[in-house]
Amino acid sequence: MAILRAGSWGNWINLHANPVTDFTTTPSVYPVNCAKNNWPNQNWGALYIKNNYYSEEVSGLASLGEDVSIESDIYYIAFIFCYQAAQGFEINFNWAFTGAGVSSNYPSLYWEYQTKNGASDSYFNTPADSGTETIMLPASTFGQVEMYVGGESFGEDVLLTASLS
Amino acid sequence: MANIAKVTQGALAKNKKLNEIIERLNPLLNIEVNEVEEDEPLEIEYSDNNVVLRVPANGGGVPEGFAEETLDVVNSDNTAGQRVFLTKAV
Numbered sequence: 001m002a003i004l005r006a007g008s009w010g011n012w013i014n015l016h017a018n019p020v021t022d023f024t025t026t027p028s029v030y031p032v033n034c035a036k037n038n039w040p041n042q043n044w045g046a047l048y049i050k051n052n053y054y055s056e057e058v059s060g061l062a063s064l065g066e067d068v069s070i071e072s073d074i075y076y077i078a079f080i081f082c083y084q085a086a087q088g089f090e091i092n093f094n095w096a097f098t099g100a101g102v103s104s105n106y107p108s109l110y111w112e113y114q115t116k117n118g119a120s121d122s123y124f125n126t127p128a129d130s131g132t133e134t135i136m137l138p139a140s141t142f143g144q145v146e147m148y149v150g151g152e153s154f155g156e157d158v159l160l161t162a163s164l165s
Numbered sequence: 166m167a168n169i170a171k172v173t174q175g176a177l178a179k180n181k182k183l184n185e186i187i188e189r190l191n192p193l194l195n196i197e198v199n200e201v202e203e204d205e206p207l208e209i210e211y212s213d214n215n216v217v218l219r220v221p222a223n224g225g226g227v228p229e230g231f232a233e234e235t236l237d238v239v240n241s242d243n244t245a246g247q248r249v250f251l252t253k254a255v
Contacts, residue, residue, distance in 0.1 A: 005236065
């Protein structure tokens with residue numbers, strides 16, 4: 001059965017928010033996607049938030065397959081988006097740590113989702129230097145997904161690159 | 166479609182109920198649909214020969230107070246689609 005569109009942006013509490021175009025401050029609402037497909041007037045997107053500890057966090061919009069990167073010795077990248085889906089679908093969370101600091105890096109990776117239909121799941125791991133975590137998102141009238149990857153290398157910098165696909 | 170002929174011979178002809186049913190059924194085999202002016206009512210006219218449906222030109226139109234609105238939906242295959250809804254402010 002078809003699902004009436006929410007959004008076009010939103011969050012767990014507010015399912016119908018206006019889209020954000022100014023990322024001067026980190027938004028508290030996120031794109032509401034049609035599973036892994038584009039809406040006629042809105043391409044698939046996730047809010048990314050990245051931080052290097054020494055300056056203000058930076059946010060923006062990432063599309064499927066678009067790399068987001070940050071270089072520091074204390075750092076993270078997070079993705080947040082909402083979705084609607086008539087059937088479950090998979091999304092890949094990709095990451096890679098490179099650079100001189102990798103040998104002394106303490107990485108961490110986390111994801112979670114919850115849906116208005118009562119499903120939820122989460123995962124935490126100490127990830128390898130690169131990899132892909134495939135997440136099965138269940139069918140739902142509205143769900144919210146958050147993903148995080150980061151690390152601390154205490155000295156030499158690490159270049160972290162992450163994307164969704 | 167041709168009318169069903171009445172039974173006039175044999176044992177079945179003695180059962181008047183059968184021909185009575187045939188008489189009632191034959192008009193339904195000759196339904197005629199006529200488009201009438203938009204402001205005229207929807208009517209159904211029965212006769213011994215046929216049934217005539219008189220339908221207003223706009224097919225009845227949108228119910229009073231409602232408007233057609235095209236809204237986005239997620240289709241059953243997860244693609245984006247659209248549906249036309251009849252909506253009314255509350």
